[in-house]
Amino acid sequence: MHRSSRCNCRSIDSVALTDSTSRCADSGPMISRESESASRIVALLNSESAAGGDALLDPDRFRAFCSALEIDQAECKVDETLLAMMRELRAAITSCLKEPSSKSAKALENISAKAQLILRVDDKGIPMLSSAAVDSASIAALFVLAIAASSRDGGWSRIRICDAPECNKAFFDSTRSRNRRWCSMSTCGNRAKVSEHRQRQGQRQGEQKVQKKGS
Structure with missing residues (x-):
């Protein structure tokens, strides 16, 4: 994904579907450093405990949250519809990471459907996963695309939820053994x-x- 994402309700980031990362025959893409896509997911998961309160409950806090991630939402309407969609996405990702099941997968799939993901091919013939979503859904689509990108580069498998029952903070496990348990x-x-x-x-x-x- 590009370094800076500008959500102008007309175009958003795309995810290349070709694999430019080095692979291990058995373990898939090898990544040990947190990518931008993984950073967005971790930030979303931790948005409930953001400074000043849950970033997904108030339009102003959500705009500040997006700005910190270099997502320009100036031309997008930040309303309760968007905030509810983002809270639903956060809950779905948390469920998939903590207790993977057909129910949690379905919840994430429902949000992905709202993001209207489509396949595009650029002028070099490279297939790109993009979104046709507009208005509020276009911001949510950025985070759905981040999931797709992190799944492709191996970052998704390194996103963890802290084992401490009283914490539940998300983090990126950059250890070689991939067995980090706490934030x-x-x-x-x-x-x-x-x-x-x-x-x-x-x-x-x-x-x-x-x-x-x-x-």
Whole structure:
């Protein structure tokens, strides 16, 4: 996707369907750094806890959210229809990442249908996934296209939701092993490890008491 996306309700970003990334025979596209498409998805997932409140509940906060992502929505109408669509998209992505199922997949597919994705071919014969959406739906389409782009470049498989029950913050897992569990090791990760350590200690103490009673 291009570095800067300008949503003027007439044209939006496209995603090339040809693969220019290096591939591993078994694991598909190899990507370890967060791409722009993955950054947009992570930002959307974390928009509920944005500074000043949920960025998808207020037009002004949503415009600030888009500006931070270099999405120009000056000519697009930011109304409750758009905000509701964006909240629906956020919930659908979260469900797909946390608990993949036919239900969560269907919810994401419904939003994609509203984005009106179409296949275009440029003057060099390269197929491009684009959108015919206009007005409010054109902004939502940018994020749907980001999903398509991140799926193509491997970024989608590295987007995670923090394991901490009280957190649910999204992050991009850039580790080689792809097994990062928490948004921050110093906060959520540390609390989880302390909790796990205490549980193991309690279990050992319980086992020792049982052994003493049996001896």
